[in-house]
Amino acid sequence: GGKIVGRITAHYDRAYALCVRFGEPPIGVLYGVWAVYLVRSDRETTLRLAGMFERLLGAPQDALVYYTAHSALGVRRFYQAEYDQALAHFRAATALSEIQDAARHAVELELRHGFEGYLYPLLYSAWILTVQGKASEAQRTWERALALAEELAYPYGLVMTLSFGCVVMQLNGDAARVSRSASARRRSAPNTASCSGRRCRTSTSAGRLRC
Numbered sequence: 001g002g003k004i005v006g007r008i009t010a011h012y013d014r015a016y017a018l019c020v021r022f023g024e025p026p027i028g029v030l031y032g033v034w035a036v037y038l039v040r041s042d043r044e045t046t047l048r049l050a051g052m053f054e055r056l057l058g059a060p061q062d063a064l065v066y067y068t069a070h071s072a073l074g075v076r077r078f079y080q081a082e083y084d085q086a087l088a089h090f091r092a093a094t095a096l097s098e099i100q101d102a103a104r105h106a107v108e109l110e111l112r113h114g115f116e117g118y119l120y121p122l123l124y125s126a127w128i129l130t131v132q133g134k135a136s137e138a139q140r141t142w143e144r145a146l147a148l149a150e151e152l153a154y155p156y157g158l159v160m161t162l163s164f165g166c167v168v169m170q171l172n173g174d175a176a177r178v179s180r181s182a183s184a185r186r187r188s189a190p191n192t193a194s195c196s197g198r199r200c201r202t203s204t205s206a207g208r209l210r211c
Contacts, residue, residue: 024052071117
């Protein structure tokens with residue numbers, strides 16, 4: 001209810017205040033605070049938090065930190081309709097994944113800190129490419145995300161990928177694929193209920209979807 005939402009918001013507001021007071025927080029904490037203010041469409045606060053991510057990119061870090069920072073900054077650019085800048089961040093994250101397997105390590109960050117963004121670079125890139133009229137490239141990019149979601153066998157990631165797929169296919173005017181992807185999403189959704197706090201596998205037929 002409203003009281004619970006209010007308490008959660010208060011905790012994140014306090015977490016943000018601590019981030020400002022003590023400087024750069026751990027990446028999982030920073031992303032958690034960031035996600036709340038992004039969802040709340042708080043442009044002023046997300047701008048300040050974006051500065052923290054940008055400072056992380058300017059200092060020696062491991063691949064996982066870079067991957068998370070590029071993903072977060074890319075999503076922000078996406079919602080500002082700054083598509084070329086967003087793609088630059090997403091491509092940097094994807095390159096890290098290909099070289100150092102950062103996307104798979106990011107699954108562990110999801111389990112510990114709620115970072116679900118290991119698929120964001122590919123998924124948001126597919127959306128942007130669709131908006132830019134690059135339907136074939138968008139489809140290939142989304143299929144890469146689907147293959148990764150299947151390989152990782154994490155139901156939440158699979159459902160998220162199928163949801164983005166519905167958007168990409170709808171924007172491309174492909175009603176048949178939207179229907180198939182939506183049906184696969186509905187079959188996969190029950191599997192997410194048993195995933196709280198632990199890695200779980202799925203054998204749903206959605207995991208073998210080919211659009």
